[in-house]
Amino acid sequence: MSAEAPVPVVVENVSYVYRTDVSDRQVLDDVSMQIAPGEIVILTGPSGSGKTTLITLIGALRAVQSGSVQVLGREILNAGERDRCRVRQQVGYIFQHHNLLDSLTVAQNVMMSLQLSQQKLSRKEQRQRVIEVLERVGLGEHVDKHPRALSGGQNQRAGIARALVTHPRLILADEPTASLDKESGRNVVDLIQELCREQGTSVALVTHDNRILDVADNIMHLEDGKIQTVSEAMATHSSRMLKLLNKHDPGAAQYLSAFALALTRVAMADSGIDDAERTMIRTVLNDSSKLSPGEVDLVMELALSQLRCRQQDGDGGSAVFSADQAQHFLDSLYAVAAADGEVSPEERVEIQNIARELGFPVDSGRL
Amino acid sequence: MRLAPYKIAWLQISHQKLRLLAAVLGVSFAVVLVFVQLGFQQALYDSSVRWHTALGYDLALISPKTTYIVNPPGFPRNRLYQALGFPGVESVTPVYIGIGNWRNPDDPVKVRNIYVMGFDPSAAGFRLAGDPNQVQKLRLPDRVLFDRFSRAEFGAVARQFEAGEPVSTEINDRDVTVVGLFELGTSFGIDGSIITSDLNFRRIFPDRQPSRIELGLIHLQPGADLQATREQISSTIPGDVRVLTRDEFVQHEVDYWSNSTPIGYVFGLGVAMGLAVGVIVVYQILFSDVQDHLREYATLKAMGYSNFFLSRVVLNEAVMLALIGFVPGILLSLLVYAQATEATNLPVEMTVERAVLVMVLTIVMCAGSGLLALRKLRSADPAEVF
Numbered sequence: 001m002s003a004e005a006p007v008p009v010v011v012e013n014v015s016y017v018y019r020t021d022v023s024d025r026q027v028l029d030d031v032s033m034q035i036a037p038g039e040i041v042i043l044t045g046p047s048g049s050g051k052t053t054l055i056t057l058i059g060a061l062r063a064v065q066s067g068s069v070q071v072l073g074r075e076i077l078n079a080g081e082r083d084r085c086r087v088r089q090q091v092g093y094i095f096q097h098h099n100l101l102d103s104l105t106v107a108q109n110v111m112m113s114l115q116l117s118q119q120k121l122s123r124k125e126q127r128q129r130v131i132e133v134l135e136r137v138g139l140g141e142h143v144d145k146h147p148r149a150l151s152g153g154q155n156q157r158a159g160i161a162r163a164l165v166t167h168p169r170l171i172l173a174d175e176p177t178a179s180l181d182k183e184s185g186r187n188v189v190d191l192i193q194e195l196c197r198e199q200g201t202s203v204a205l206v207t208h209d210n211r212i213l214d215v216a217d218n219i220m221h222l223e224d225g226k227i228q229t230v231s232e233a234m235a236t237h238s239s240r241m242l243k244l245l246n247k248h249d250p251g252a253a254q255y256l257s258a259f260a261l262a263l264t265r266v267a268m269a270d271s272g273i274d275d276a277e278r279t280m281i282r283t284v285l286n287d288s289s290k291l292s293p294g295e296v297d298l299v300m301e302l303a304l305s306q307l308r309c310r311q312q313d314g315d316g317g318s319a320v321f322s323a324d325q326a327q328h329f330l331d332s333l334y335a336v337a338a339a340d341g342e343v344s345p346e347e348r349v350e351i352q353n354i355a356r357e358l359g360f361p362v363d364s365g366r367l
Numbered sequence: 368m369r370l371a372p373y374k375i376a377w378l379q380i381s382h383q384k385l386r387l388l389a390a391v392l393g394v395s396f397a398v399v400l401v402f403v404q405l406g407f408q409q410a411l412y413d414s415s416v417r418w419h420t421a422l423g424y425d426l427a428l429i430s431p432k433t434t435y436i437v438n439p440p441g442f443p444r445n446r447l448y449q450a451l452g453f454p455g456v457e458s459v460t461p462v463y464i465g466i467g468n469w470r471n472p473d474d475p476v477k478v479r480n481i482y483v484m485g486f487d488p489s490a491a492g493f494r495l496a497g498d499p500n501q502v503q504k505l506r507l508p509d510r511v512l513f514d515r516f517s518r519a520e521f522g523a524v525a526r527q528f529e530a531g532e533p534v535s536t537e538i539n540d541r542d543v544t545v546v547g548l549f550e551l552g553t554s555f556g557i558d559g560s561i562i563t564s565d566l567n568f569r570r571i572f573p574d575r576q577p578s579r580i581e582l583g584l585i586h587l588q589p590g591a592d593l594q595a596t597r598e599q600i601s602s603t604i605p606g607d608v609r610v611l612t613r614d615e616f617v618q619h620e621v622d623y624w625s626n627s628t629p630i631g632y633v634f635g636l637g638v639a640m641g642l643a644v645g646v647i648v649v650y651q652i653l654f655s656d657v658q659d660h661l662r663e664y665a666t667l668k669a670m671g672y673s674n675f676f677l678s679r680v681v682l683n684e685a686v687m688l689a690l691i692g693f694v695p696g697i698l699l700s701l702l703v704y705a706q707a708t709e710a711t712n713l714p715v716e717m718t719v720e721r722a723v724l725v726m727v728l729t730i731v732m733c734a735g736s737g738l739l740a741l742r743k744l745r746s747a748d749p750a751e752v753f
């Protein structure tokens with residue numbers, strides 16, 4: 001993709017209201033976002049957060065009410081049926097359910113998309129292109145079967161082939177893994193990622209499946225019609241999850257926390273954790289504790305998250321935090337310490353230790 | 368492997384065989400319904416003008432008080448002879464009409480009303496009565512010709528006659544002998560008919576005056592101006608008769624049945640009901656078909672297919688269903704027509720005009736229903752349909 005290529009998707013100040021006879025419901029509230037060429041953006045959020053609405057607006061499947069949506073250089077706000085039709089033709093859309101036509105074979109379904117393309121291909125070339133893309137998604141043996149004869153995962157892959165056969169510059173996928181089991185879902189997402197990387201296609205993918213977030217270059221979290229920062233979204237989500245764990249299985253929560261604390265302490269002792277140590281810890285956790293792989297991941301992440309700031313400081317020598325941030329940080333710590341009336345000497349010492357470990361300038365005036 | 372609208376349409380309707388069968392049967396049912404109603408309605412009018420079309424004449428003379436041909440009031444025979452004096456008129460035939468009591472020759476206790484027409488055996492206009500030799504037999508007293516398509520209640524006259532057995536019975540308590548058969552058929556007003564000579568007619572109906580006739584047939588010379596002659600006659604002779612051309616005479620009878628009797632109204636209503644039920648059946652079929660595929664059509668729209676393309680797919684489906692459903696429909700209708708003709712002796716016949724009319728109607732009904740069903744998708748954003 002050349003540098004001059006226009007940004008495939010530019011959304012500016014878009015709001016959207018569902019109007020019914022009895023009430024209006026605002027599903028998008030002044031949303032702005034962009035998708036860069038070749039970028040894979042995942043839109044997450046709880047159901048009702050407006051993510052599907054946003055992607056259908058980008059795909060011109062829904063009329064824009066206010067704000068501006070430019071897709072592949074075309075403004076969709078107030079666009080006529082003909083222009084919206086043109087946009088739909090240029091965008092590859094992967095649906096939640098495969099939405100293949102039951103009466104057509106898999107190859108015919110893919111053909112339905114290809115014959116809309118502006119590219120002039122002979123019949124032979126068309127057929128070849130259809131076979132190629134179906135082989136690419138692993139359906140080479142099923143080209144002339146009907147969708148009903150295939151599994152959900154196979155149909156979803158046929159849906160991907162249909163979206164990709166025209167080599168679009170933008171793929172929109174609305175919960176493509178929603179109706180699939182874990183493994184097929186993973187395969188489908190990997191396939192989307194792989195094919196789009198090959199063709200330099202931009203992707204917007206809506207999901208609430210956390211297991212597939214790692215394919216994203218950029219994650220946008222929608223909450224009540226507004227886009228949140230990733231950290232905000234993750235923090236809310238993680239703390240909610242930890243609270244839930246604590247509430248429903250306090251024993252496990254305690255056990256995992258203890259592990260995390262212990263690991264942190266050991267690793268902090270020599271102010272760093274290298275790959276050898278990391279592998280060793282993981283092996284030990286895997287072999288000797290009765291933790292499941294997911295729980296091992298959590299313990300590691302909890303421990304490492306506490307280490308990260310120190311490690312960076314130790315590696316580069318340059319301060320991670322600005323003076324202002326450091327000052328604000330210390331003020332907060334003192335505020336906490338002072339919450340029970342006055343700052344005790346033990347608390348004062350602990351704050352000093354933390355400040356030293358994080359490389360903050362120690363505020364002698366407060367000592 | 369280009370997938371044009373007609374190809375997609377065919378794949379869509381042929382994909383599920385049972386559904387296709389149900390749809391085709393539904394359309395066929397609607398087709399039969401309309402055909403049967405139209406057939407019966409036409410049979411009513413065709414049968415009521417059997418005499419009007421079978422008789423040979425250019426102009427007909429009737430009493431102005433005549434409502435229909437079964438029981439017309441009489442008028443002076445002189446009026447017909449007056450018409451003979453006009454230029455262009457070649458000959459005239461006075462016709463006597465009456466209703467007699469026919470005793471069933473097989474079961475003499477049973478007596479039924481029979482339609483009796485009397486005329487001069489030497490006159491033209493009675494080609495329907497068979498070959499001239501047969502007509503000449505009517506010159507003997509108390510001889511009649513019997514309509515072989517008369518209802519069975521009059522007795523197995525035709526079968527006995529053809530088997531060579533003499534058939535004699537009583538009309539109005541007077542012995543008569545059947546000396547021949549002719550072919551006309553029944554109508555809503557006439558169950559059976561006989562033809563005889565004017566003299567025999569007066570023997571059967573002794574109180575009738577020869578100077579009063581019920582129908583006058585006028586034959587014009589070849590090349591004579593029909594309308595001019597008609598104008599001349601009707602403006603000159605007194606107003607106690609009406610002069611009608613063949614078409615007018617036929618129309619006069621049809622008007623009576625359609626406007627002055629409940630029968631015409633009932634069958635008109637039948638046709639309307641048949642059409643209405645047909646439209647509803649076809650609409651239901653097409654609507655549910657489109658409804659079931661709405662998601663798929665919305666998907667096509669989401670991929671960038673235009674409303675025009677989708678309309679063409681649905682229109683193609685509609686026309687295909689109409690044509691496929693029409694074939695068994697018309698075959699079934701022919702079967703029903705044959706049955707009805709057999710059972711009633713009424714002329715329930717398929718005509719090319721009617722077949723074309725019903726086919727066009729079916730296609731229009733199907734196409735209209737399909738487009739109506741697609742209206743929802745045309746106006747909606749695809750995202751609202753998923």
